[in-house]
Amino acid sequence: MINSKPEAGSLLPKISVDKLDGGTLEIGGTKDRYTLFVVYRGKHCGRCKRYLNGLQTRAADWEAAGFDVVVVSADTKNKAEQDVAEFGWNFDIGYGLTEEQMQKLGVYISDPLSPDETDRRFSEPAVFCVRPDGVIQIVCLSNGPAARPDLDELLDGMKFNIEHKRPARGTV
Template identity: 40%
Template sequence: MAELNALLPEFKALNIDVFTASVDPEAKAKIQLDEVQPGFDVGVALSLVQMQMRGLYISHPRSPEEHDRPFAEPGLFVINAESAIQIIDISNAPFTRPD
């Protein structure tokens, strides 16, 4: 989120809105949100059904330290001005996040 936040002025100059979503519950997400102070909206507590509806890969934690519930691997969706999907990038591993 910090990298995305740093790029936000460039997106705004191009009239691009940014929104992110996380499966983290609100209390857990708030820790990162307080640290990053994103200049864009962030949805939290994405449900398993919502992850599935978006076609995201769903992983299960390998340890309690990793996560306490199934979580989505990264997905990027670009919607154009006509509300049509322009780009979809769905990853099946966390290290393949788009820059």
């Protein structure tokens, strides 16, 4: 199945996933703040762990710039808990992203290469910067683990966009 890819300047689709520390994460829709929304491959991905460890060191900078940081994967609660216990991530983490939700978000989806990798289809990496009105300011979709935006560069660019009230780009 071919996913419809999200367009910059459009509304981020609304989804709801279970939140690791209880309750649910409501993604999409209007918020009081900007959102940095990161979709990661899951526990099996060493590159995801490095990326999220980097995000952990910068999370306070993102929050100070007016962002809520939200991270989700298709992992089970148990796998997400293991990663948090090992790495100490303290941003909001959602788990159990369904294939239907992945399609709604327009992310690339992969089958595991073996049972050793994981036991279910999973999302390839995606990063969304979403304005408080729910509009996607920046979208970065990858079909593999090695291509992701630099978090420092992304934050610097978003600060500039906010300060200068820049519209979403790439909408032509």
